[in-house]
Amino acid sequence: MIYNGWLDVLNTIFFDDENIIFFIGIVIIVLFSYFFILRKQIDSIYDPFFYSILSSAFAAAIPIEMYSKSLMQKDIYIISFLTTEFAYILGLLVFKKRRLILL
Numbered sequence: 001m002i003y004n005g006w007l008d009v010l011n012t013i014f015f016d017d018e019n020i021i022f023f024i025g026i027v028i029i030v031l032f033s034y035f036f037i038l039r040k041q042i043d044s045i046y047d048p049f050f051y052s053i054l055s056s057a058f059a060a061a062i063p064i065e066m067y068s069k070s071l072m073q074k075d076i077y078i079i080s081f082l083t084t085e086f087a088y089i090l091g092l093l094v095f096k097k098r099r100l101i102l103l
Helices: 006-014 017-037 048-068 075-094
Strands: none
Touching (some): 017 048
16 A cells, blocks of 8 residues: 555554554553563653653554554565664663762
């Protein structure tokens, strides 16, 4: 399927109620996997890093849903997405938060 623009893709993803439930399920799975991997770096829900991970989970769910509904025309796009997600998580694990020591 060839789509003319992002509005067509968004209408295809979010048009039915079952699509919304499927999308929220993907977001929850991605969010729990992020929290499992990064559990030592997130202090609480008031941590700004928590909101960064939350928005990243919503952003990561869209290409996964597009691939599951065959809206991506080439498999190289999902491979590229998974590679960038791996690099993103690896960067978050390597460059950990440092505690500030206030006198």
